[in-house]
Amino acid sequence: MARTRTTYDAFNAIAEPKRRALIETLAIQELSVNEIVKIMRWNQPMVSKHLGVLKQVGLVSERKDGRYRVYKVNAAELKPIHDWVAQFDQLWVNRLDHLEDYLDKIQRGEG
Amino acid sequence: MARTRTTYDAFNAIAEPKRRALIETLAIQELSVNEIVKIMRWNQPMVSKHLGVLKQVGLVSERKDGRYRVYKVNAAELKPIHDWVAQFDQLWVNRLDHLEDYLDKIQRGEG
């Protein structure tokens, strides 16, 4: 068997750094493909391909506007990731608390 | 070029569903490899390989205990993912609010 497909779910789609950058950019505003090409400084097929992956998992959606295709983020598709990670966040928040306690202790000269 | 390596960062490491399952299991308690083998019902090399990837990105750490190697989750390595996703969570929380408004409206007979 091979690796899980990038189009399998949002987890796989956002593993690629370029696709995260794309999402960050599109979160600010909707953009056409060529606008993305200019902003990201990638070639046009690369932009289209990465958008294609994001579209397949529903992370972006596309609206036709004449010759243009305007893409926007569908952030709700990030919720499964949010929820999956959130179930563990206490595990590091607590550690951070302990670190703060420790630093306070040092501060008070009890270190 | 090929796909981003699974060992490149936590994003890539957790894209694989089996590795997420592994993290979920280890979050409950530390476990030796063979304990994981029994719980997950995967063969032993598969467990070791997936643990290897998670270890390389720091998502799990390993403690030697005689013949055993006890693995535990290092959830702090999930924080970059948490933070990346969190910057977008308003985008779906707001939508949810709007949905609730909409449902309220229907409830009041204004739909």
Place this chain on the structure above:
DNA sequence: ACAATATATTCCAATATGGGAATATGTCAA
């Protein structure tokens, strides 16, 4: 030292990938 146990590593095959280059498709404007 030896047998048994625990774990890691290697070798293999099939497969999907990201990027580049070229090309195809679609759509407007004159």
Place this chain on the structure above:
DNA sequence: TTGACATATTCCCATATTGGAATATATTGT
């Protein structure tokens, strides 16, 4: 209709992957 523009798709390569099977490497108890 034609040319210009906007976008998508195809073909290619090099590479890393997952899983299975087999094997290697600890480490322990006797």
